[in-house]
Amino acid sequence: MIRAVVRKGVTEYGHTIVGFRHGWRGVIEGDVIDLDLDAVRGLLPRGGTILGSSRTNPFNSDDGVARVLATVESEHLDALIAIGGEDTLGVAHRLGAEGVRLIGVPKTIDNDLSSTEVTFGFDTAVQTATDAIDRLHTTAESHDRVMVVEVMGRHAGWIALHSGLAGGADVILIPERPFDIDQVCDRLRHRSKRGENFSIVVVAEGAVPAEGTMTVANGAVDEFGHVQLGGVANWVTDEIKSRTGFDTRVTILGHVLRGGTPTAFDRVLATRFGIAAIDAAHDGAGDEMVALQCGQIVRVPLGDAVGTLKTVDPALYELATTFFG
Ligand code: F6P
Secondary structure (H helix, E strand, O other): OHHHHHHHHHHOOOOOOEEEOOOHHHHHHOOEEEOOOHHHOOOOOOOOOOOOOOOOOHHHOOOHHHHHHHHHHHOOOOOEEEEEOHHHHHHHHHHHOOOOOEEEEEEOOOOOEOOOOOOEOHHHHHHHHHHHHHHHHHHHHHHOOEEEEEEOOOOOOHHHHHHHHHHOOOEEEOOOOOEOHHHHHHHHHHHHHOOOOOEEEEEEOOOOEOOOOOOOEEEEEOOOOOEEEOOHHHHHHHHHHHHHOOOEEEEEOHHHHHOOOOOHHHHHHHHHHHHHHHHHHHHOOOOEEEEEEOOEEEEEEHHHHHHOEOOOOHHHHHHHHOOOO
16 A cells, blocks of 8 residues: 555656554654665565554544644645544544545445445454464364354454355354354254354454453553453354353454465555555545445545445345354
């Protein structure tokens, strides 16, 4: 993404491009680095970001927005390209109202931004989770076990649903569908009665039981008010063990899904988004996000993209239930 912005921005448009370290924190603090052609060499196969990231919210401190505006002024910025998910781009949209020209780029493994069919990072996370599920199948089958695997997905179960479908999960639990642990256990018993000696259960970190009483969180809250998640699969595993007596093990993939080499699909998508973002910045656009719709890269209002979360398609979840139990 950054490589594409710089390559086209510098060589075709003659712009000077700078990057801010650690997201909005870098803009607040004026922590800027030059992004010339040398700086973006060799980026394609690298995951993460050379700029670093943070959960800083400029609207969370008294002088945050004023400092962002001061940096825009002092660095003589014509436009800012913000790369991220609901939080980063939510800030971008609000800063648009402060007179900053902002272009958003949808990047989150969660794939939960509206107005785009897919965000970049999602495909890599799904592939990584699918590889893990494939590997867990080995022990599941050889040791007659239920393997519970937790993937990221705070509000939306896209990663769980896609990797569960691709990996042949027997149960998939997602935030959009509060689950009934009795029903989960019944499905596993049903499989066992049919002579299937193992099961795979994929759980999104934001999945909750139907009663809605249990949230597994460690209590820490970030600057956007999000509680740190991770661990619901431990509870699911304990319940399955005690209710069914099946030998059940848990694997929490967590940040493994956010690292490593991007898939070819993500590299191409990020490149297309980057080119579209620098085109938009060059054209004088603002308060817009580049998006993928029907295979084409388009520009959409940033407010629409961050207004509501894109949760999983109910029809796709129904399709997945064909393979449950
Ligand atoms: O927003 C993407 C995401 O991957 C969520 O699925 C997850 O809950 C969160 O980030 C984890 O963030 P952190 O690395 O700050 O714990």
